Amino acid sequence: MILGTRFGEALVYANDLHATQERKGSGVPYVAHLLGVASLALEHGADEDEAIAALLHDSVEDQGGMATLVEVERRFGDRVAAIVLGCSDSTEEPKPPWRARKERYLEHLLTASPSILLVSACDKLYNARTIVTDHRRVGPSIWSRFRAGREGTRWYYAELARVFTERSSPVAYELSRTVAELLALD
Numbered sequence: 001m002i003l004g005t006r007f008g009e010a011l012v013y014a015n016d017l018h019a020t021q022e023r024k025g026s027g028v029p030y031v032a033h034l035l036g037v038a039s040l041a042l043e044h045g046a047d048e049d050e051a052i053a054a055l056l057h058d059s060v061e062d063q064g065g066m067a068t069l070v071e072v073e074r075r076f077g078d079r080v081a082a083i084v085l086g087c088s089d090s091t092e093e094p095k096p097p098w099r100a101r102k103e104r105y106l107e108h109l110l111t112a113s114p115s116i117l118l119v120s121a122c123d124k125l126y127n128a129r130t131i132v133t134d135h136r137r138v139g140p141s142i143w144s145r146f147r148a149g150r151e152g153t154r155w156y157y158a159e160l161a162r163v164f165t166e167r168s169s170p171v172a173y174e175l176s177r178t179v180a181e182l183l184a185l186d
Helices: 003-015 033-043 048-056 065-076 078-086 098-109 114-145 149-166 172-183
Strands: none
Touching: 003 033, 003 048, 003 065, 003 172, 033 048, 033 114, 033 149, 048 078, 048 114, 065 078, 078 114, 098 149, 114 149, 114 172, 149 172
């Protein structure tokens, strides 16, 4: 598949939206995460809309809520907007409490479309890999980056792996393998 100009436009838009963000505690520009998720999605069979949604998957949740969703829909269409919304665990500010938000998101994944499952699983795989890699660099202090700490983060990723496996996501095996590594971290 050849990506068209819409993908390039989405990359510029995603970079503009997240230009001032960095990955938690690392100093890495946030766009690296967006590129990584889009890359994983493409490697697992994403079409152009799914790849664009992968670039924009955090835009609604982190950069403006429903107003941003309206702009995503205007620029990239209904399907991209639906995938982005389906990958968001909250559209409100302030966000609801962490545990309730994550439980609701896990429940949502049980009936989410294959496109949402693909993009979401790629996001979670990228995040789990980053946790494992950063743990090698900084050790157990990694857990202080997360609102839910070590135990909450471990619970969430174990549940994500379970749900994606149950739903037969094409990314489930790799996510489960990586989550097993994450669960073994001190």
